[in-house]
Amino acid sequence: MEKHTLIIAEKPSAAQRLAEALDHEGKPEEIREKGVPYFVAHCRGKRLVVAPALGHLYTVVQTQGRRNYYPVFDFKWAPRHVAERGAKRIRIWTELLSKLAQDADHFIGACDYDLEGSLIGYCILKYVCGNKEATARRMKFSTLMKSELEKSYQKLLPRLDFALIEAGKTRHEVDWLYGMNLSRALTLAAERWSGRYATLSTGRVQGPTLRFLARRESAIRCFVPTPYWGIKATFEKYGCAYEAKYARQKIEKRIEADTVVKKCRGKIGEIEKIGVKNLRQKPPIPFDLGKLQTEAYRLFRYKPRRTARVAERLYLKTLISYPRTSSQRLPSIINYRRILKGLSKKLVYGRLASELLKKEKLKPMEGKKEDSSHPAVYPTGNLPARALSESEKKIWDLVVRRFMAVFGESAIVQSTRVCIGVNGYHFYLRGRRVMKEGWMHFYIPYTRTEELLLPSLKEGEKIKLTNITRKDKFTKPPPRYNPSTLLNKMEDEGIGTKTTRADIIETLYNRGYIADERVRATDLGITVSETLQEHCPEVVSVKLTRELEEKMEFVKSGNEKRENVLIDTVTQLRPLLEEFKRKEETIGRTLSDAIRNAQVQERVIGSCSSCSSGQLIILHSRKTGKRFIGCSNYFKGLCRASFPLPQRGTAKPLGRDCKSCRWPLMQIRMRGKRTWRLCFNPECSSKEEGRKRVEMRNL
Amino acid sequence: MKCEICSKKAMNEYCKLHERAKENIIGKYNLWKTALNISWKEYLNEITKNPYTGSSAKELAEHLKQGEQEH
Numbered sequence: 001m002e003k004h005t006l007i008i009a010e011k012p013s014a015a016q017r018l019a020e021a022l023d024h025e026g027k028p029e030e031i032r033e034k035g036v037p038y039f040v041a042h043c044r045g046k047r048l049v050v051a052p053a054l055g056h057l058y059t060v061v062q063t064q065g066r067r068n069y070y071p072v073f074d075f076k077w078a079p080r081h082v083a084e085r086g087a088k089r090i091r092i093w094t095e096l097l098s099k100l101a102q103d104a105d106h107f108i109g110a111c112d113y114d115l116e117g118s119l120i121g122y123c124i125l126k127y128v129c130g131n132k133e134a135t136a137r138r139m140k141f142s143t144l145m146k147s148e149l150e151k152s153y154q155k156l157l158p159r160l161d162f163a164l165i166e167a168g169k170t171r172h173e174v175d176w177l178y179g180m181n182l183s184r185a186l187t188l189a190a191e192r193w194s195g196r197y198a199t200l201s202t203g204r205v206q207g208p209t210l211r212f213l214a215r216r217e218s219a220i221r222c223f224v225p226t227p228y229w230g231i232k233a234t235f236e237k238y239g240c241a242y243e244a245k246y247a248r249q250k251i252e253k254r255i256e257a258d259t260v261v262k263k264c265r266g267k268i269g270e271i272e273k274i275g276v277k278n279l280r281q282k283p284p285i286p287f288d289l290g291k292l293q294t295e296a297y298r299l300f301r302y303k304p305r306r307t308a309r310v311a312e313r314l315y316l317k318t319l320i321s322y323p324r325t326s327s328q329r330l331p332s333i334i335n336y337r338r339i340l341k342g343l344s345k346k347l348v349y350g351r352l353a354s355e356l357l358k359k360e361k362l363k364p365m366e367g368k369k370e371d372s373s374h375p376a377v378y379p380t381g382n383l384p385a386r387a388l389s390e391s392e393k394k395i396w397d398l399v400v401r402r403f404m405a406v407f408g409e410s411a412i413v414q415s416t417r418v419c420i421g422v423n424g425y426h427f428y429l430r431g432r433r434v435m436k437e438g439w440m441h442f443y444i445p446y447t448r449t450e451e452l453l454l455p456s457l458k459e460g461e462k463i464k465l466t467n468i469t470r471k472d473k474f475t476k477p478p479p480r481y482n483p484s485t486l487l488n489k490m491e492d493e494g495i496g497t498k499t500t501r502a503d504i505i506e507t508l509y510n511r512g513y514i515a516d517e518r519v520r521a522t523d524l525g526i527t528v529s530e531t532l533q534e535h536c537p538e539v540v541s542v543k544l545t546r547e548l549e550e551k552m553e554f555v556k557s558g559n560e561k562r563e564n565v566l567i568d569t570v571t572q573l574r575p576l577l578e579e580f581k582r583k584e585e586t587i588g589r590t591l592s593d594a595i596r597n598a599q600v601q602e603r604v605i606g607s608c609s610s611c612s613s614g615q616l617i618i619l620h621s622r623k624t625g626k627r628f629i630g631c632s633n634y635f636k637g638l639c640r641a642s643f644p645l646p647q648r649g650t651a652k653p654l655g656r657d658c659k660s661c662r663w664p665l666m667q668i669r670m671r672g673k674r675t676w677r678l679c680f681n682p683e684c685s686s687k688e689e690g691r692k693r694v695e696m697r698n699l
Numbered sequence: 700m701k702c703e704i705c706s707k708k709a710m711n712e713y714c715k716l717h718e719r720a721k722e723n724i725i726g727k728y729n730l731w732k733t734a735l736n737i738s739w740k741e742y743l744n745e746i747t748k749n750p751y752t753g754s755s756a757k758e759l760a761e762h763l764k765q766g767e768q769e770h
Contacts (some may be wrong), residue, residue, distance in 0.1 A: 174770045222720040222726040224746055224751040253734055474751050530715070592706065 003105035004040075004047040006129070007139070008097075008121050010111035012037050013316040015052035016142065018110055021149035022048055023443045034092045038100065043153070051100050053111065054093050058123035059083050060176040070184045073570050073578040075176060094128050101129035102146075108135035113373045115323055116499060118161050119168030136160055142334075144318045145382065164373075171497075174548060174569050179203035180191045181541060181573060186528065186578050186587075193588030194569045197302075198595045200528060201511055204545050205496040205504050207532055210488065210513055210521070211540040212530035216478060217521035223477035230259035233427045234467040236267060237421065237455045240465065244418075247426040254657025257470045269463045273419040281411040282357070285328045285367035285437035286349070286376035287402055289498045290491050292323065295402075297484030299446055304487050304502040310395045313376070318382050320399050320506075325374040326498050326691050328367025332407065334375060336362045340605060342381025343400060352442050364406040365439075371389050379404050401443050401445055416454055423464055429454065480518040494546045499541075512598055516655075523601065527594035535583050536576045544572070564619070601637035605629060606664045611639035616664075618648065618651060627651070629680055630665075643680040649673075659685040704758050711758070720756040724763070740767060 007022075008016035019028035019039030037380045038051040061083040064076040080092040095111040101107070107129060109121030125133040138157040141148050155670065163592050169305035179201065186200040202210070232247035237259070251257045287295070292311060302310070311323035319336075338356060344353035356362065367376075379400045386395060390606035410574070432455035440447040456464075480487065483505055490501045509513045513525030521529070553567070554560035580587065602620040614633035619642075621628065623636070626647055631639035649670030656665050658679040666678040679686055702714035706728065713721060722747065731742050746752045747760045 218716055218719065218755075219753075221716060221753040221755040223751065224720075224723040224724050224756050225749055225751040226727055226730045252730070474749060476751055477753060524714075595706075 002105060004049045005106040006100055006104035007048055007050045007108045007180045008124050009050055009052045010117050010120055011054065011316075012052040014110075014112075015039055015050045018139075018149055019048070019050040019316065021144075021146040022050070022153055028145075036093055036096045049100055049104065050110075053097075053120050053124055054090065055121070055493050056080065056116070056120055057090055057094055058099075058127055059676075060172050062332075064182070067184070068188065070181050070188065070581075071574060072181060072184075072662060073177065073574075074172065077127065077128075086256075086699075097124055097128045098130075101132065103459055104129075107132045108139055108156065109136050110139040112322060112324070113138075113142070113161075114139045114499070115168040115171065115497070116324075120165040122160060122165045122255055123169075128696060133160055141322075142361055143380045143382050143410070144316065145322045150272055155275075158365075162251060163558045166562050170552050170555050170562045170565050172585075173566060174564075177569050177573060178539070179206070182207070182532075182536075182578055185577060185584075186591060189580075189584045189588035191588075192593040194592035194595070195584065196592075196595075199511070200591065200595075202528065202532060202539065203504075204539075204548060206507060207501065207529075207540040208493070208542045208545050209486070209490060209504055210495075210525055211533065212542075213481065213486070213508070213514055213519060213521045214526045216481065217474055217526060218381055219517065220477045220480065223274070225476065227254070227475035228473050228475065229254055230429075230471040230473055231260055231556060232259060232469050232471055233264070233420075233422070233465060235429065236464045236466045237457070240455065242429055242454065243418060244427040245500040247428060250582040254472075261468050261470050264425055264465065264468050267423045267465060269422040269427070269465050271418060271457050271459055271461045271463060272421045274459055275417040275419075277415045277417075278435065279413045279415055281413055281438070281440075283365040283406050283408045283410065284443070285365055286327045286330050286398065286406050288328050288369060288371070288376055289323055289366070290326070290487060290501075291328070292377055292399070293487055293502070294484045295398060295446070296395060299398065300391075300393075300581045303389065303483045305506055306391070307395065308499075308502055310391045311399075314392055314396055314399070317384065318380055319396055320380060320385060321376075321378050322374045323377050323378060324499050325371045326369055326432065327374055328369045328370035330364045330366060330376050330378055330403075332612050334378060336364070336407070339379060339381035339403070342383070343379060343404075346383050349400060349404070352404055356404060356442075358474065359407070362407050366406075368463065372631055380413055398446065401446060405439045405443040407577060408442050409436075411438035411440045413449075417605070418454065418457055419699070420463060433581075480520060482518055486519060493542050494549055497549075512602075522598060523597040524594045527590060531587055531590055535587055536580055538572065538576060559681040559690040602652060605666070608632070608639060608641050609643035614639050614641075616641070618645070643682065645680070646670075646678070651678075658684060658686065660684050704762050716755045716758050720753065720759040721745060723756060740764070743767070 007018060009018050019041040020026055021039035022043045022559040024043055025404060030037055030039055030041040038049060041048045041050060057080055058077050059080050060075050061078045062072050063076050079090055079094055080087040085531045107125055110126060111121040122133050137159050139152045140157055172569050175331040183201040186202060190200060229251040230249065234242045235242050235244055241286055246260065289308065293307045296302040296307040311320065315323055316318045340353040340357050343349045355627045374641035412435040414433045414435045416613055418429040420427045420429060430452060434449050434451060440449055486505055489502050490496050496504055512522060513528060529540060538544050539674045551560055551565045555562055555565060559697050605616040608614040608616050608631040611631060611633055616629055617632050619634060620625055620628040625643050628642050629640040633639040634642060646668055649668050651668050653668050654665040654667040654677060657663065658665050658681065661679065661681050661684040663681040663684065664680055666680060667675060668678050700709045702709040702717055703712050704717050705714055707714040726741065728742055731737060743760045743764045749756055
């Protein structure tokens with residue numbers, strides 16, 4: 001049988017794109033074995049088999065032994081189906097790849113060109129295909145466009161990018177050493193004390209992230225506001241009212257504020273000075289993944305992980321370039337004019353793209369960050385072949401408009417400050433006006449251009465003060481992080497990578513360490529963080545994580561060896577874990593208490609309206625064992641408030657109120673059924689509506 | 700030793716969080732006194748009902764108020 005070339009792609013949709021691009025007719029044959037797809041294409045008389053991975057097929061595991069001890073420093077790379085319970089499907093995948101490798105004479109790695117992609121390809125070539133990593137070649141591309149894929153196939157890199165692979169391996173192994181040992185230490189400490197198992201986790205990035213969330217939470221919880229006062233004055237000119245602020249933003253004594261109001265009330269103001277400044281606002285820089293996630297959160301309230309997923313789908317649909325990039329640069333090699341010409345075919349972008357195409361020279365505004373693997377996120381110029389989902393439409397539009405905006409000219413915004421004197425006191429009236437739209441024109445509706453227009457005024461002119469009031473204010477606690485600001489904080493602190501940050505935040509939610517969109521560290525989160533801070537502060541220190549990140553960057557650039565980083569990691573971890581073990585009893589007691597409190601808190605629904613002193617909580621009948629909602633005073637015989645609950649599935653408070661009766665809602669989750677919301681108020685009007693609907697249906 | 704308010708581990712009478720809240724409450728009193736010329740008791744009342752006061756600070760203010768009443 002004729003031997004083929006085996007091309008390894010990162011996922012099925014990417015494999016399909018690759019096969020379509022390389023097949024001389026653009027119609028590769030799709031074959032499925034046990035549900036696993038692969039594609040057969042023909043290119044210049046050569047048979048190409050494009051087979052997909054399913055993300056990582058291999059992972060780091062403990063070499064041997066049980067899971068009930070630490071420290072563990074022996075590890076190996078093993079298929080995920082061996083290491084993880086829920087990854088049985090991986091076995092079929094690896095078996096198929098192994099079979100396809102037997103009939104192949106050439107091997108090409110075509111996973112995404114970054115740390116993770118390179119590692120995925122390497123593991124398959126080494127472990128599944130039988131040590132083919134040394135002879136395999138590499139395709140490098142930033143978009144899945146036919147032209148780029150063809151070019152990449154013609155100009156194959158002679159070998160895999162081993163520096164990236166080494167860096168990828170180091171990251172996985174270091175993260176495993178930290179995460180597995182520390183998580184196991186926490187979990188076992190709690191389990192040995194309480195006799196009950198509950199998963200607790202921490203890690204090299206998770207620890208410091210939780211630490212600054214816990215610190216912020218404790219600052220908010222302990223916050224005591226201080227009063228201060230402001231003064232709002234309303235002036236009238238040409239029949240219109242204009243609001244001005246007192247020169248001092250903060251007045252610390254109420255008596256002083258009252259004096260200003262008293263002395264100015266009923267007086268006429270005089271314009272003492274008019275200051276006008278023209279501010280030049282440079283165009284925005286192109287999106288790296290972090291900036292795209294931040295902007296998508298600001299505009300659409302999409303959480304970072306959702307944005308990353310949507311961007312990934314747009315990449316697979318060849319509408320945008322590879323999104324997991326930290327570059328803020330757009331090299332001219334991507335051909336700006338070709339992209340704009342492509343975009344101009346869409347009605348909404350036609351006029352804007354044409355305006356840019358008229359320019360003699362297109363030079364994008366660029367940021368400082370570079371990524372050797374990929375440029376910043378940009379639209380490919382392709383238009384959607386099929387209708388996009390609402391979120392895809394929004395993210396694509398955002399990327400397109402941002403791309404056009406970076407070629408725009410600076411905007412000029414005029415800022416005016418009018419100083420008005422009233423009886424010796426000064427007030428400021430501020431105006432803002434866009435004089436030249438520049439790049440903003442391309443970025444509408446995403447620009448923030450709130451204009452504040454002022455009437456024409458002259459120095460020395462009189463102006464009527466129609467109203468003056470004292471504003472009672474208080475200092476506010478530091479704001480809570482939201483998923484976007486948290487992502488920025490992690491980026492600023494230099495912890496995690498563009499691909500892992502969103503997942504780390506998600507893990508913190510899943511562990512119950514944080515809750516809500518305006519991120520609130522839970523009691524459990526605070527306790528875990530404080531315990532780590534008290535007993536092994538190095539683990540939650542940003543410094544250690546940042547140093548490790550730097551070392552891994554050195555591995556990536558070939559200036560450091562993976563082995564050295566691993567030795568350093570073990571040297572740091574060993575004494576930490578020994579110390580942890582010595583204090584295991586104390587730590588276990590604290591953590592067990594926190595877990596128990598968190599479990600109780602999970603059952604609390606709200607305050608009891610019957611007795612006003614207790615709390616409504618999920619209880620279990622002492623006779624029948626059946627669950628119900630009752631007052632915390634129920635078993636004391638002080639309050640008889642109780643409400644029935646479904647006996648099957650899991651029930652937990654949803655954290656939202658019923659729209660009809662304002663009682664708290666419950667979330668009921670049953671296996672194989674859709675999750676539903678329950679208002680447990682028997683008198684709720686929504687129940688009446690439901691009843692009527694059922695009656696109507698029966699009729 | 701246990702915190703008088705939440706029963707968590709404490710070095711003295713309060714846990715870490717409530718100890719920090721106590722420092723804040725004591726530290727901010729002078730600012731309130733200068734601003735509004737109010738007594739300690741009035742101050743505790745004010746911060747208890749203020750929406751920006753943190754939950755631990757509120758719990759401590761309530762606890763201090765109770766202590767004052769008992770005295």
